[in-house]
Amino acid sequence: MSRDLFEYHPVLGYRFIPQLKARVRHEGGGYLVRTSSLGFRQTSEPTRPRTPGVQRVLVFGDSYTAGDGVSNGYRYTDLIEQQLDGVEVVNFGLPGSGTDQQYLSYCEYAKDIDADLLVIAPMVENIVRNPVGHRLTMSSTNGRLVRRAKPYFELSNGQLVLKHSPVPKAVVEVDAEPRDQETQPGIAQRLTAAADERLPGFKAWTQRVRGITWPVEYDSEDDPAWRLMREIIVQWKDKASTPVALCPIPTFGHVQGGIKADPYLKRFAEVAQTIDASLINPLPNFLDLPYAERGSCRFPNDEHPNEKGHEVLANAIGAQLRKILKL
Amino acid sequence: MASAKHILGVSAFYHDSAAALVSDGEIIAAAQEERFSRKKHDPRFPANAINYCLEEGGIEARDLAAVVFYENPIKTMDRVVQMLAETGEAGLGPWLEGAPGALGTKIRFDDLVANELKCDVPVLYSEHHLSHAASTYFPSAFEEAGILTVDGVGEWATTTLAMGRGREIEVLEEIHFPHSLGLLYSAFTQFCGFRVNSGEYKLMGLAPYGRPVFADIIRDELVAIKPDGSFALNLEYFGFLDSLSMTNSRFHELLGGEPREAESRLTQRECDLAASIQVVTEEAVMKLVETLVRTTGTRNLCMAGGVALNCVANGKVIREGLVDDIWIQPAAGDAGGALGAAMLASYKYFDIPRAPCNKRDRQNGSYLGAGYSNAEVKAYLDVNEKPYQVLENEERARYVAQSIADGKIVGYMVGRMEFGPRSLGSRSILGDPRNQDTQSTMNLKIKYRESFRPFAPSVLDYRSKDYFDLESDSPYMLLVAPVKEEIRLPFELNDEEDLVDVVNRPRSSLPAITHVDFSARVQTVHEDTKPDYFNMLREFEKITGEGVVVNTSFNVRGEPPVCSPRDAYVCFMRTEMDVLVMENCILEKTQQPAFDDVADWRGEYELD
Numbered sequence: 046m047s048r049d050l051f052e053y054h055p056v057l058g059y060r061f062i063p064q065l066k067a068r069v070r071h072e073g074g075g076y077l078v079r080t081s082s083l084g085f086r087q088t089s090e091p092t093r094p095r096t097p098g099v100q101r102v103l104v105f106g107d108s109y110t111a112g113d114g115v116s117n118g119y120r121y122t123d124l125i126e127q128q129l130d131g132v133e134v135v136n137f138g139l140p141g142s143g144t145d146q147q148y149l150s151y152c153e154y155a156k157d158i159d160a161d162l163l164v165i166a167p168m169v170e171n172i173v174r175n176p177v178g179h180r181l182t183m184s185s186t187n188g189r190l191v192r193r194a195k196p197y198f199e200l201s202n203g204q205l206v207l208k209h210s211p212v213p214k215a216v217v218e219v220d221a222e223p224r225d226q227e228t229q230p231g232i233a234q235r236l237t238a239a240a241d242e243r244l245p246g247f248k249a250w251t252q253r254v255r256g257i258t259w260p261v262e263y264d265s266e267d268d269p270a271w272r273l274m275r276e277i278i279v280q281w282k283d284k285a286s287t288p289v290a291l292c293p294i295p296t297f298g299h300v301q302g303g304i305k306a307d308p309y310l311k312r313f314a315e316v317a318q319t320i321d322a323s324l325i326n327p328l329p330n331f332l333d334l335p336y337a338e339r340g341s342c343r344f345p346n347d348e349h350p351n352e353k354g355h356e357v358l359a360n361a362i363g364a365q366l367r368k369i370l371k372l
Numbered sequence: 373m374a375s376a377k378h379i380l381g382v383s384a385f386y387h388d389s390a391a392a393l394v395s396d397g398e399i400i401a402a403a404q405e406e407r408f409s410r411k412k413h414d415p416r417f418p419a420n421a422i423n424y425c426l427e428e429g430g431i432e433a434r435d436l437a438a439v440v441f442y443e444n445p446i447k448t449m450d451r452v453v454q455m456l457a458e459t460g461e462a463g464l465g466p467w468l469e470g471a472p473g474a475l476g477t478k479i480r481f482d483d484l485v486a487n488e489l490k491c492d493v494p495v496l497y498s499e500h501h502l503s504h505a506a507s508t509y510f511p512s513a514f515e516e517a518g519i520l521t522v523d524g525v526g527e528w529a530t531t532t533l534a535m536g537r538g539r540e541i542e543v544l545e546e547i548h549f550p551h552s553l554g555l556l557y558s559a560f561t562q563f564c565g566f567r568v569n570s571g572e573y574k575l576m577g578l579a580p581y582g583r584p585v586f587a588d589i590i591r592d593e594l595v596a597i598k599p600d601g602s603f604a605l606n607l608e609y610f611g612f613l614d615s616l617s618m619t620n621s622r623f624h625e626l627l628g629g630e631p632r633e634a635e636s637r638l639t640q641r642e643c644d645l646a647a648s649i650q651v652v653t654e655e656a657v658m659k660l661v662e663t664l665v666r667t668t669g670t671r672n673l674c675m676a677g678g679v680a681l682n683c684v685a686n687g688k689v690i691r692e693g694l695v696d697d698i699w700i701q702p703a704a705g706d707a708g709g710a711l712g713a714a715m716l717a718s719y720k721y722f723d724i725p726r727a728p729c730n731k732r733d734r735q736n737g738s739y740l741g742a743g744y745s746n747a748e749v750k751a752y753l754d755v756n757e758k759p760y761q762v763l764e765n766e767e768r769a770r771y772v773a774q775s776i777a778d779g780k781i782v783g784y785m786v787g788r789m790e791f792g793p794r795s796l797g798s799r800s801i802l803g804d805p806r807n808q809d810t811q812s813t814m815n816l817k818i819k820y821r822e823s824f825r826p827f828a829p830s831v832l833d834y835r836s837k838d839y840f841d842l843e844s845d846s847p848y849m850l851l852v853a854p855v856k857e858e859i860r861l862p863f864e865l866n867d868e869e870d871l872v873d874v875v876n877r878p879r880s881s882l883p884a885i886t887h888v889d890f891s892a893r894v895q896t897v898h899e900d901t902k903p904d905y906f907n908m909l910r911e912f913e914k915i916t917g918e919g920v921v922v923n924t925s926f927n928v929r930g931e932p933p934v935c936s937p938r939d940a941y942v943c944f945m946r947t948e949m950d951v952l953v954m955e956n957c958i959l960e961k962t963q964q965p966a967f968d969d970v971a972d973w974r975g976e977y978e979l980d
Contacts, residue, residue, distance in 0.1 A: 048744075048936070052751035062751045068427030074490030075423055077430060116432060214755060 050078060055211035056153055057146050058195040060084035060139065073344050073351055077116040083154050086111050088118065091135040095159050100370050101133045103155050103287075105147040106166035109294050109358075111138025114349045121350075124359035129372060135160070141182050143174030144274050145198050148281045156284060162369060163285050164325070164362075165278060166292040169299070169309045172262045172274050178209050181219065192217045200273050205280055251303070259298055263308040266315065275316050282320040290323040290369055291316065292362060297348050300331040301339040323369050327361035377722050378431050380493075381714030382418060382485075383442040383503070383706050385477050387569045389418040390707035390791075392740075393425035394714040397724045399511060401428035402740040402791040404707045406932040410939070413570055414932075417477070417484050418710075424742050433489035440717040442709030443500035445478035447527035451549060455613060462614035469616060496721060498713040500526020501677070502541065504701075507712025508676035509536035510719065512699035513729040516672060518664040522657070523677035523705070524554035524569075531603075531677075533660065535668045539719035539726040544667055550613055551604045553656055554678050556595055559610060559618040560649040564642045565632035568618060569678075573793075576684055577825035579650040580889035581871055582643030586627060587651045593626055595652065601659030638824065638871055654685045661694045671696040676712070680704035680850075681793065683893055687852040690844055702738040702792035702848035711791070737901030738848060739798055741789025744937055749954045752937040758964060760957045765904060772953055773911035776804050776921055780950035781818060783926055785940045786904050789933070794849040795925035796895055797830060797905035799933045799940075801949065803922040805829060805882040810922055812876055814884070817948035821929045824871035827922045828893040829885040832909050835919035836896050839882065849895040855879075855886050863888070884922045895923060945969070 048067045051059040065080040081087035095101050104110055104122050112120035126134040135158070137150050144167050151163070174180065177197060184191045194213040198205040240247045262270035282289050293313045298304040306328055317324040331339055334357070342354035350358060366372075381392040384405075392402035401424065406412050408420035426433060456467045477484070482495045498506075504521035519534040519541065530552035533545040558568045561575045597603045609626060611617040624630055632642055657679070665671055673695040680686065681704045690698055701708045718724045746762075753760050763771055775782050782802045790796045801818055803810040815823050828849055829839070836842055842853035863879040865888055880886040899906040913919040925933045926940065928947060934940040937954050944952040944959070945967035952959040 049748065049751055052747070053755040062745075062747050064745060064747060066427065066430065068423050070419065070423050070488075072490075074433055074488070075426065077427070077432070079430075214757065216755060 052084070053212075053214055054084075056149055056196065057139065057142075058193060058209075058212040060150075061086060071114050071344075072346055073114050076112075076114055079117045085137050085139070085150075085154075086117055086120075087136055088123065089133075091155075091158055096133070099131050099133050100161040101135060101159065102162045102164060102366065102370070103135050103137060103151075103158065103160045104164040104166055105137045105151060105155075106294065107138060107142045107147070107168050107171055108140035108349060109138070109168045110136060110166050111140045112136070112355070113140055114344055114347055115352055115355055119352050119355060121355040121358035121362060124355060125363040125366060128359060128363045129367060129370070131372070132366070132370065141174075141180050141193075143171050143195065143197070144277050145175050145196060147171075148277050149196060151281060152284065156286075160287050162290060162366070163287050164290045164292050164366075165281060166294055166362075167274075168294045168296065169263070170260055170296055172260050172270050175273050175277070176270055184216075184218070189218050190220070192219050198273060198277060200269070200276055203276070205276055257304050259296075259304045260309075263312045266312065271312055275312070278316055279320055282322060288323070288369070289320065290325055290365070292325040292327065294358070295328045295331065297339075297343050299328060300342065301336070323365070325362055325365040327358050330357050330361035375435070377437045377718065377724055378429060378435060379714040379717045379722070380422065380425060380436050380439045381442060381503075381710040381712070381717070382422065382439060382481075383709040383713070384417050385415055386706055387413045387415050388705050388707040389415050389421070390703070390710040391418045391421035391425045392711035392714045392791075393429045393431075394711070394718050395429060395431075397715070397718045397726060399711065399715075399734060399736065399740060401425040402703070402707075402711050403742060403789065404703075404791070404932075407741065407789060407935040410932060412930060412932045417488070419488050422488065428742070433493060434491040436489075436493045437722060438494045438496050438717055439485050439489075440496045440498055440713040441478075441481050442498055442503040442706070442713040443478075444497050444527050445481065447499070448478065451525075451528050455550075459614045465616045466612065466614065496717055498709075498716055499529075500709065501529040501532040501546070502543070502716060503709040503712035504676040504704075505532060505534045505536070505541050505543070505674075505712065506716035507703070507708040508674040508680075508699060508701040509534075509541060510539075510712070510715040510726065511701065511734040512672075512674050513731065513733050514672045514674065514697070514699065515728070516670050517674045517699070518661075518668040518670050518672065518695075519674045519676075520657075520660055520664055520680075521675070521677040522553050522660070522679035524558060525549045525552055530554060531660065533664050533667065535670070536674065541716070544664075545602075547602055550607060550610070553603065553653060555610070555612060555618065556605060557649060557653055557679065557682075559612075559623070560645055562618045563623070563627065563631045564645055565634045565636065565638075567634075572678065573681065574825070575646045576650060576682055577887075578638065578643055578646035578871075579684070580647070580887050580891065581824065581865065581874070582640065582645070582647030584648040584651040585644045586648035589626060590648055590652045594623075595656075597652070597656050597659065599659065600663045601656055601661075603656055643871075650682075650684060653679070653682060654688055657682075657685045658689065658692065658694065661689055665695060673698045674700070676701040676704045676708055678705045683850045684852045684891070686850055687891075690851060691841075691853075698844070699733060700848065700850045702735065702790070702794060702850065704850075705793070707792070731900070732845065732847065732898070735848075737898070738791045738796060739788040739902065740791040741798075742935060743788035744785075744955065746955045746957065749937045749957050752941070753954075753957060753959075756941075758941065758959065760959045762956050763958055764956065766907070768953065768956060768958065769904065769907040769911045771958060772802070772908045772951070773915055775951045776802055776912060777915045779804055779807055779809070781810075781814060781948070783940060783944050783949045783952040784905075785926060785934065785937075785952075785954045787902070789935055792848065794828075794895070795923065795933055796847070796849060797897065797902050797923065799926040799935070800830075800923045801926050802830075803827070803884065804916075805884045805920055805922045806916065806918060808878055808883050810884040813948075814922065814924060819924070819929050820947070822872045824875050826875055826887050826892075827884055827924045828895060829882065829920045830895045830897050830905070830909065830923040832906065832913065832919035833896045833898050835913070836894065839920060840892060840894055842894055842896075845896045845898070846894045847896055847898055847901065849893055852891050852893050855882070855890045855892050860886075860890055863890075882918070882920060885920070942969075
């Protein structure tokens with residue numbers, strides 16, 4: 046049994062317990078978690094004054110950024126800091142979060158931190174988390190499925206209206222939702238999966254050929270979920286006193302599953318242009334790898350990037366930051 | 373600067389599996405798996421304890437210099453196979469029970485480590501009794517000491533006499549299976565209706581009620597003890613070689629009847645059996661110590677192995693003046709083997725220097741387990757909406773002391789958890805030793821048992837001589853000492869009386885901690901190792917004039933001591949404790965919301 050990693054937070058729903066020293070058992074062999082006084086997996090205290098001559102970059106995202114499965118020191122934010130002389134990278138990743146919670150994290154804890162660049166790095170699936178008021182997660186103490194409330198925004202007359210404020214406290218254990226007939230894999234899916242086992246990459250090839258995109262919420266600029274996410278990003282930029290870079294982090298469906306990234310890249314490019322933000326796209330660095338190697342960037346069962354995946358992310362994002370920060 | 377050598381020790385697959393982390397010879401962490409899995413004496417691969425040790429050390433698994441298993445599975449397998457060959461078909465039962473562990477899990481230890489840690493760490497193997505010896509000598513402050521380890525069985529050895537000098541341990545003598553003092557004691561444990569490997573301490577607690585009327589029979593028929601302490605069991609009376617029972621019908625006939633049914637009423641026979649085997653065990657231990665002193669020429673003694681938890685015998689070794697100084701590994705059972713294996717590898721395999729010890733010992737009060745910050749405690753209480761107040765350290769000490777003085781029972785969870793079976797003020801239930809009702813309240817309303825054993829006292833180190841005839845410190849509750857004559861009350865043991873009634877009759881001005889033979893299992897509390905507990909006791913002394921409280925482990929019967937805030941809160945609410953202290957958070961029972969306990973928790977835990 047691991048320690049509790051999270052505590053209730055009335056604005057964010059939850060955050061890491063501050064000043065935590067924990068280790069989490071994991072299929073990757075286990076990983077060390079250290080948190081700062083702010084309750085994020087930060088190795089140093091970001092509230093301290095900036096060191097003269099050192100540029101400070103604040104990075105917001107979900108568990109891909111927080112580094113689930115990987116120890117502090119080995120995540121892409123840590124690796125970028127090691128790569129770039131004179132740059133401090135502060136990790137504000139919040140596992141399981143939507144862009145809404147990432148934005149609220151900024152408002153709660155980071156807007157007054159003296160920084161040179163704000164990197165908004167949502168994993169592209171985060172778009173489906175934004176419209177809902179709860180998340181199903183695994184309890185870190187007993188491994189059971191629990192429903193946690195989260196804050197969320199509604200778009201009303203073009204304005205963001207915060208709901209679940211304060212966020213309800215209850216953490217409810219729920220039974221795993223049984224698959225109904227419609228969600229059971231069909232014969233074609235089962236055949237594809239079987240073929241993929243014998244011929245790795247087969248499933249990705251079929252998805253590419255069939256032009257599958259995901260999440261579909263990026264397909265249209267008028268999709269309600271995208272409009273909500275877009276508005277959060279726009280408002281975030283308005284609040285920020287630093288330059289902003291957008292860095293949509295692909296899922297492994299995009300990296301190795303053949304799912305088309307064009308729709309989400311298009312949406313992020315549009316909004317980046319609107320708010321005058323830089324756009325960082327780490328996907329090509331994954332796609333440059335031989336197909337067989339792409340799968341080795343994640344854990345076998347847990348879909349989070351492993352240390353190698355973080356290395357790829359660090360190389361991709363670090364190279365762009367070097368340009369943005371004019372190093 | 374060279375990087376530190378981190379060594380992880382592991383004991384597992386028999387009982388009380390554990391892990392320990394030693395870095396450059398310094399003990400960083402040690403914990404039993406049971407505390408995390410909530411399964412008492414959990415023998416499984418200690419994945420959670422390993423996780424905790426790496427957490428405490430803040431190190432990556434790949435940075436471990438080695439993982440060391442506390443015994444040699446090949447030698448264990450050799451014993452199991454050889455015993456089967458000797459006993460033939462009759463030994464099939466024990467074979468079927470022992471073989472999966474000896475031939476299966478233990479042999480695959482490398483795989484289990486690789487599977488858990490997912491990295492290529494060298495795996496080393498120690499030997500069972502060498503691990504025990506290392507677990508007691510290396511953490512002690514001695515530069516030179518005789519070492520005695522006695523338990524049920526390791527690979528072959530059941531008793532080992534050794535000499536520790538600097539960072540060397542030299543094995544001098546061994547007594548081999550099946551001749552085992554530990555198994556002899558366990559045979560009586562089982563015969564008296566208690567569980568082997570966990571009920572031995574009950575048998576020890578039962579002994580003062582009895583007379584050693586069976587001692588001569590034991591000496592004459594069951595075990596031959598030579599003047600040098602070496603011994604041989606008469607195997608005709610034991611069942612552990614050719615059955616799944618420790619004893620056989622000849623044993624039962626010899627001792628006048630069938631074994632006691634578990635949980636049935638204790639009779640004078642069990643009391644006399646307990647007293648008898650206690651006397652014989654003490655004789656053997658004393659002779660072994662005398663031999664060790666004579667052979668090694670040193671009067672420092674280190675002890676480990678399950679028999680070293682026999683604090684009555686330990687106290688006698690000191691009182692009889694056989695040695696000048698004694699140090700006993702608090703996790704004397706197999707759990708401690710994890711620590712010993714790690715220390716042995718540090719000094720012997722990796723040549724790490726053993727720095728001089730300028731403290732009482734290197735065990736740090738045995739507070740080597742998991743601790744929880746105030747932030748973690750508050751996180752649990754806040755999300756579950758449990759009312760509490762926060763008191764700073766000094767105020768907390770006063771509050772707890774006053775609560776105890778007012779007759780309240782306090783659950784006390786402050787600091788890192790203890791390594792070893794005794795609760796030493798980090799995971800303890802505390803009460804007022806002056807109060808005549810404390811004993812029955814703690815037994816019936818907290819522990820949910822009717823016990824014939826009194827509780828143990830925690831006493832300020834500088835006050836221990838006011839209450840006990842104890843010349844040395846006893847920080848690990850491993851020595852039994854007589855209660856001072858001055859505080860004793862007139863008391864006669866009546867054969868016909870029920871044991872629970874007897875134990876509830878006062879025998880001293882500290883009734884809750886005085887056994888029927890006027891003895892007490894003492895923990896001396898020291899400011900340097902446990903300042904919060906020491907300060908609380910000092911406050912209690914200011915209020916009451918007494919520098920001693922009742923201390924029992926923070927659990928209900930059959931449950932491992934609590935580990936986390938959740939464990940502590942649940943135990944608090946399931947029992948009639950009045951106050952719960954978790955770090956600086958104080959909870960009053962009267963202010964807590966109704967506890968919706970859906971689990972049938974009394975069935976959760978197996979009894980000893």
